[in-house]
Amino acid sequence: MRKKKIFIIDDDITFLNSLEVVLLKDFDVVKASTGETFYGVLSKEKPDLILLDVNLPGKNGFEILKELKANGKFAHLPVIMITGDVTVHIDKAFSAGADDCIFKSINIEDLMSCIQRLIK
Secondary structure (H helix, E strand, O other), X not given: OOOOEEEEEOOOHHHHHHHHHHHOOOOEEEEEOOHHHHHHHHHHHOOOEEEEEOOOOOOOHHHHHHHHHHXXXXXXXXXXXXXXXXXXXXXXXXXXXXXXXXXXXXXXHHHHHHHHHHOO
C-alpha cells in the first residue's frame, strides 16, 4: 500500500524541514517555501493533504486556499492551515475553506490525529 502524501507549504525553512522529518515516518512528504511554487508542485505531486502556512511571502495562505478551493481539480483536498500568528482568526481559516487550523508551536500528537482524521 502506498503511503499518503502530504504537501507542506511554509516559508520558515527550519520549521519546514523539522516537520518533514517528523512526517516522513508515516507519510511521503513534498514541500514548498513560497506560494509562487505551490501550483507547480501541487500539479506534479498530487498530495492527499496540504499543510498551508498563513503568512507566506507573495500570496498569503488565505489567498492560496481560496484559489485552491475554487479550482475543481483540487477543491477536494483537505487543508490544514498553520500559523504562528495568534491574531489569526480561526473563523477566517474555516470560512476560506480550511478543514482545520493549527497554531505553532505544533503539538505533534494533535497534528497527527488531525491528519489521520482528514485522510482516512
